[in-house]
Amino acid sequence: MASASTHVSFLPPVLTFLSAAVIGVPIFRLIGQSAVLGYLVAGVVIGPFGFSLIAEPETAASVAELGVVLLLFIVGLELEISRLISMRRDIFGLGATQLLLCTIVLAGAGALFGLTPAASLVIGVALALSATAVALQLLEERGDLGTPYGGRAFAVLLFQDISVVAILALMPLLASTGSSGNDAWLGQALQSTATVGGALLAVVLVGRYGLNPFFSLLAASGAREVMTAAALLVVLGTAMLMEHVGLSMPMGAFLAGVLLAESNFRHQLEADIEPFRGMLLGLFFMSVGMSIDGGLLKSAWPALLGATAAAILIKVGLVASLFRLFGSPWLDAVRGAAILAPAGEFAFVLLPAGAELGLIDQPSTRFAVALAALTMLVGPVAAKALDGYLSRHRPEAAEHAPDQIESTEARVLVVGFGRFGQILTQVLLAEGISVTVIDKDVEQIRSASRFGFRIYYGDGTRLDVLRAAGVGRAELLCICVDDPQAALKIVDIVHEEFTAVRTYVRAYDRMHAVELMNRDVDYQLRETVESAIAFGRATLEGLGIPAEAAAATAQDVRKRDVARLVLQQAGALPEESRYMGGSPEIKPEPLTEPKRPSRALSTETRDIIGLERREAATRTLQPQDTPSDA
Missing domain, CATH: 3.40.50.720 (NAD(P)-binding Rossmann-like Domain)
Known part of the structure; x- marks a missing residue:
């Protein structure tokens, strides 16, 4: 049994997070801002840069990653495999072009400020990636995930999640010198690819042939809480398996969602997961806010704010141009680019990994991490302001753009x-x-x-x-x-x-x-x-x-x-x-006046009908007509 001291040490952080969410998010929603911004600012306030109410922000970040995992699972539930196939041009065309072009431009900007080629490349990739959680939350709040620009934005995010495993595999190659190191890397890469392929095949087979019978058996038991436990088991189990073989946990959860997208239990699973997803995703945003380096922000705020504005503007310009190239109207292109402007969650994985491999020095790592966090803080505000401006100046002809994605909603x-x-x-x-x-x-x-x-x-x-x-x-x-x-x-x-x-x-x-x-x-x-x-x-x-x-x-x-x-x-x-007035029922009454009274054809029937008639007569008496001795 846990001691009282254990409970005391466990409750304050939980209460702090809950209080910050309950106070911060409604305030920002009342002033017309996204809930994402409310969570981020709440994290800043309770973090080391604010009142230092949370002693170990890293612990919260590890738990909060589950929010992104559950978010990607629910997104996967909305996408059938056939729809993913129809999006292949945007996923592998637009997604790959966006990542490559933004990486080149941002890495070039880093090189102009004196960073080494390796450091410039790692920081450029980290900033070129977009915040999946922020983008999907904003699209969900707007109800735009099913629109053409929302679908293209999601395709870019999906390609970025897929590419993370390749980026992490290439970083040791970038850090290695000499042919022997390259040979070792090649063998490891081949082994990693085979492992990932085997894990993906196993997940697909189990999802295709095992999950529906599994959930049918649980549903027949009638225990709703068991269905919730099974849903979490499938999501977190698949995510952990993907992380074990080298892919990201969110990618594994997304795969589990896609495999269940055509399941009969899809909506029940989504309803069971949603409360966990919402709370943990809010915790994730708060952990990002807590990660901002207050000391660095105080000492180098002009450079950080300038770099934040530059990174957002560069990504908006490049991504909007690519959206336009792939067929989006300019208004939709700019809205999609604003959604993708903040740096991604994987920046907090790639940048420390680059520092461990010696690709980036510690001061540059601290600066880049703070820059990534600030883009996530400023990005939703910029996207909200830009969306409001575009809504006021949108031409009538563009008011109802044709939906290029087949609607899955029923009438x-x-x-x-x-x-x-x-x-x-x-x-x-x-x-x-x-x-x-x-x-x-x-x-x-x-x-x-x-x-x-x-x-x-x-x-x-x-x-x-x-x-x-x-x-x-x-x-x-x-x-x-x-x-x-x-x-x-x-x-x-x-x-x-x-x-x-x-x-x-x-x-x-x-x-x-x-x-x-x-x-x-x-x-x-x-x-x-x-x-x-x-x-x-x-x-x-x-x-x-x-x-x-x-x-x-x-x-x-x-x-x-x-x-x-x-x-x-x-x-x-x-x-x-x-x-x-409270009578328990309405008695059946004939709609047409009977031509003769009812007749009982047996003694038992006469007794029943007689009792019924006496009760009816009693009910029709007014209170003042009731005999005094009744």
Whole structure:
């Protein structure tokens, strides 16, 4: 059992981080800035340059890297392999050109200031890389990850993550001298390549053939917390494996996400991971803020601020030109370049590694690390300001640029794929409407695999699952679950969080329909009404009544039923006034006045009907009419 002193030493840093996030982020959001900037400034305040509330920032940084890992996993979940293949021109064309060109220009600038060729090259590469976490967070806040410029920015980030392993492998070659060193490096490189290839093949095979059965088995158990644990196990296990063979942990997590992108459990996994991702990513940004060298900033602030501005402007100019060359409009090119301007997380890996290999001296390393951190601090502000300026001066013709990436969003989100939902989706399927279906029954998911819909395992009564499934971007939500209380809960959540989404709901019975009407749903239908009326119409026809007359009678019953339901919802009928005041149910009443009273055909039936009539008579008595001796 942990001692009290252990708890005391553990809690203050946690409380410090939480307090900094709770105070800093809302302030920056209120003034219109990104949450990223709020985290970065909070890190500066609690770090060594501020109030020194955290004694060991390095420890926080090692834990915070998991935030980037989980972020890349969620991004991977949004990308099917087919979409990655369609992006190959941007990934290997634009991404490679950006990294090469920015490295050459930034390394040349370093050489002009007296750095050695090796130091210039390492610092140029470190600054040419972009901050994946910052860029994706900004794109997510804007909702632009699916836009053409957002897709190109992501392609560049993906190529940079892939290239890091090659850069780390080449740095020992750059530091080595003599042919023997080169031969040793070549053997190590070949061995490393074979190891990476084997690990990638193993991950792909397991992801392709093992993960879906694995999650199906866990889902059948009904233990939601086990699904969360399994999701973390897959993400962190793949990330650790990739790091062990030489790739980056974020790259491994991204690969795991891509392998699960077409899984039926995608939205549930995303909802389970999201809370961990958000907190750890915020911790990562704060750790970057804490890494800024306050002493160096005080002593060399003109040079640091000048270098920060120059690095951002150089990257914006170069990357915007490349975006334009690859087909983006100028406005989108500049927005994408601003997103990619801050130096990347891997700068904090490459620069210390270069110092250990003797490629960079310590003063230059300190300066470059501080420069990279400052670009991450200033970059979001510059991107926000530039985006605001471009929005005010955007031509009308560019207001709605054509989306070059195929949309994966569905027009209709259906919660519940039981007997009701299946028939509903048949109608949508016949019209070619894009549909996403959510159900927590594994068997229903399996039976839906032949419909061609996007269907995922998840609990539709959870806000995080609905959000992950894209309810905010759907035109219409159809709630087809067979649990009345669950349906009401979903309606309440959607009306509270997604006011623009229309709600069409399957009502279980008349009482449920009234409750739904009181919640102002856009449309509700009792599940048996239309089928029962159609059944009655067929019965009339079977008795020899002409089809037109049977149809007219059915339509008249339908109208009477709707009118009575509206009156019941308004509490305008005597028996319904008691219902609205708390009576447990609405009693069935005939829509047409009976021509004769009911007749009991047995003694037991007469007793039952007599009791019912006496109770009805008692209910209709007013309080002042009630006998005094009752």
